[in-house]
Amino acid sequence: MSLDKIGIAKRIAQEVQDGTYINLGIGIPTLVANFIPDNINVVLQSENGLLGIGPFPEEEEVDADLINAGKQTVTTMAGSSLFSSAESFAMIRGGHVDLTILGAMEVSENGDIANWKIPGKMVKGMGGAMDLVASAENIIVAMQHCSRSGDSKLLKECTLPITGIRCVKKIVTDLAVMDVLPEGGFKLIERAPGVSVEEIEAATEGKLIIEGEIPEMQID
């Protein structure tokens, strides 16, 4: 059984370490916050100028002046701080944010990521993604292994305009967990429950490295 979005978010939450500052992208990455265990203390950074994102507000607490990068209304938590966009990206480019979790349309076997543009089709802009991927020490990508038409999104080389080069460290998809090796290649770490190594190989266009028994993900 391949994982749904919640499953991917739950598996990524296991990667989150205590005492870290984290930037979560829009989509599946935002869901990760829901599954971080209570004994792990982290602080979430929002690129529009908030460190310490709290839960979504109660109806009567909704404040138009307090949103996250996805333009959703949020709250602050005890110990939060607010700042300008310039200071926010000083945190990001300056290497003060420990972990970035974001979505992707394609990742290449050397860690290039494409997630901002489909020529002639989608013209939305890169937002903060290029600054994040150019600077973060640790980048985890949450994505579907294949497109809706069944084409692999884990490629030898990205076909779409890239967002950043040689930056992705780990990928969690609906089928597998993989590390991107510094010398290139997707090293298979875990399989989704009930998914075979052969299925993952078939769904991966880029170089897949398989060493020994590949365990199943443990997700409750």
Next chain:
Amino acid sequence: MINKVVNNAEEAIADIPDNATLMLGGFGLCGIPENCISALVKKGVTGLTCISNNAGVDDFGIGLMLQTRQVKKMISSYVGENAEFERQLLSGELEVDLIPQGTLAERIRAGGAGIPAFFTPAGYGTEVAEGKEVREFDGKHYLLESWLRADFALVKAWKGDKAGNLVFKGTARNFNPMMATAGKITIAEVEELVEVGELDPNQIHTSGIFVQRIFEGKNYEKRIEQRTTKIK
């Protein structure tokens, strides 16, 4: 004290000419200069170059100025919430320069701070790097990016005093403080305009030196793009 108070948005923007370069504060619809945008639409200036992180939505924010075809060029990082924008762009009616968000913020900051250029890692190896100088520092590659400045910067703050000192609220701060420094003329609209001395100098986010005109705005709509509440 230098008194910077004008009566309203119409008076504040009266001398903005066709083909001016404007900066407009805000992230999404949060912290945008609503009153100034309405006044620009009413005045009907055209050929504008607008530097703003986003382009509003179809019927609010900068989207209102796109509907009336007042914008010639947008300089932004993310414009995905606006169908009219996408239509004008794909049909060639509108020029657009898409810039990584941190680079946009820093280029504006640099413009206001008298720094003509700086190196940043964002966009290295991508199409953003085309035509730009690349230099290596400590084994990592960086792009040379230049400052941005504007004829007029239109910013929105929560509170301000008659000397132009500004205090922002929540995430409505975003691009407003840097833009305030980078406009030849900076116009600040505030929700509450107070007498000098009423704001605590320790709590000022933008010093009055950067603001040339200030007024108390009215009828703030503060539209929310994604009203999201706790799941019961």
